[in-house]
Amino acid sequence: MQGLEQLGFRDRLGRRLVRCLIGLAIFAVGISLQMNANIGAPPWDVFHQGVAKQTDISIGKIIVITGFSLLLLWIPLRQKPGLGTILNALEIGLIADVALEIIPEPNNILIRVAMVVVGIITVAIGTGLYIGSALGPGPRDGLMTGLAKRGIPIRVGRTAVEVTVLIIGYALGGQVGVATFAFAFGVGPLVQFFLPRLAVSSGSAQP
Numbered sequence: 001m002q003g004l005e006q007l008g009f010r011d012r013l014g015r016r017l018v019r020c021l022i023g024l025a026i027f028a029v030g031i032s033l034q035m036n037a038n039i040g041a042p043p044w045d046v047f048h049q050g051v052a053k054q055t056d057i058s059i060g061k062i063i064v065i066t067g068f069s070l071l072l073l074w075i076p077l078r079q080k081p082g083l084g085t086i087l088n089a090l091e092i093g094l095i096a097d098v099a100l101e102i103i104p105e106p107n108n109i110l111i112r113v114a115m116v117v118v119g120i121i122t123v124a125i126g127t128g129l130y131i132g133s134a135l136g137p138g139p140r141d142g143l144m145t146g147l148a149k150r151g152i153p154i155r156v157g158r159t160a161v162e163v164t165v166l167i168i169g170y171a172l173g174g175q176v177g178v179a180t181f182a183f184a185f186g187v188g189p190l191v192q193f194f195l196p197r198l199a200v201s202s203g204s205a206q207p
Contacts, residue, residue: 020087026125042123043169045169070143073143074142116179123187128197129198131199
């Protein structure tokens with residue numbers, strides 16, 4: 001009986017891990033689509049772009065460095081990373097560097113707008129998959145929940161942090177545009193739509 005339970009756990013963990021990896025890859029492609037549309041990057045990626053311009057380090061590497069740096073802020077907040085947290089910090093940046101090289105940067109404004117729309121939807125689907133795998137929040141999401149435990153509402157904390165990184169990123173040369181605000185206001189409702197449809201069942205998510 002114990003052997004069957006262990007086998008079931010490994011099976012569930014394996015399926016959740018695959019969902020997480022696929023979701024993070026999809027997420028990375030989504031933000032790359034929006035960045036290469038060149039009409040405004042997502043708020044955090046405005047920061048990543050700005051730092052990349054000032055350091056001559058690739059955007060993907062900056063995403064990885066930022067992710068692991070944010071995990072240091074989890075320590076005073078007493079947040080514990082999961083497997084999905086570490087994968088999030090590592091995989092998105094690695095995939096983004098590849099995707100940014102492959103995805104074209106069109107001049108046609110209609111194509112660029114379409115890239116943004118597809119990118120935002122793609123990010124929402126990727127988010128639904130990796131959060132729905134229940135393997136731990138990403139570094140940025142965990143920061144928000146950590147602040148919430150200190151009495152700062154998630155909406156307030158998230159807005160304050162994202163506005164801060166957006167301003168810093170813009171000052172460093174990151175691209176702010178109409179798509180930045182489309183992402184900021186559009187991705188939340190889309191994630192809310194996709195998450196319950198893509199999350200593992202409560203039974204599957206239990207170790």
